[in-house]
Amino acid sequence: MLPKQKRLNLKYDFKWVASGKALDTKFAKLFVRLGNNQNPRVGIASSTKNFKEAHLRNKARRVLSAAFETLYINLPTNINIVALPKTPILGVKSGDVLLELEEVLKKEKILKS
Numbered sequence: 001m002l003p004k005q006k007r008l009n010l011k012y013d014f015k016w017v018a019s020g021k022a023l024d025t026k027f028a029k030l031f032v033r034l035g036n037n038q039n040p041r042v043g044i045a046s047s048t049k050n051f052k053e054a055h056l057r058n059k060a061r062r063v064l065s066a067a068f069e070t071l072y073i074n075l076p077t078n079i080n081i082v083a084l085p086k087t088p089i090l091g092v093k094s095g096d097v098l099l100e101l102e103e104v105l106k107k108e109k110i111l112k113s
Helices: 011-018 054-074 087-091 094-107
Strands: 021-024 028-034 041-044 079-085
Touching: 011 028, 011 041, 011 079, 028 094, 041 054, 054 079, 054 087, 054 094
Parallel strands: 041 079
Antiparallel strands: 021 028, 028 079
């Protein structure tokens, strides 16, 4: 899990970022928005609509969080990302999710090489 200063924590921050650009991957829906923050910030939210049981929501969040921890150092400093995991994420490891996220973020020219 990322430290608190590297995460989006407040409801209005999530809503603000969710009004930004939407990107779709196999394992998550991403919302990306540039801000004036000093560090990249990442927020992960899983809903009961997609994951009925709490342990499934937690697992999806952990897998996505592990992928973002690895990607974090390559993110630009003023980026804010909200990630909503999709149900296929439960059947894969964080390495597969990491490769998918890298591919999408590089394609959108968000990720530094």
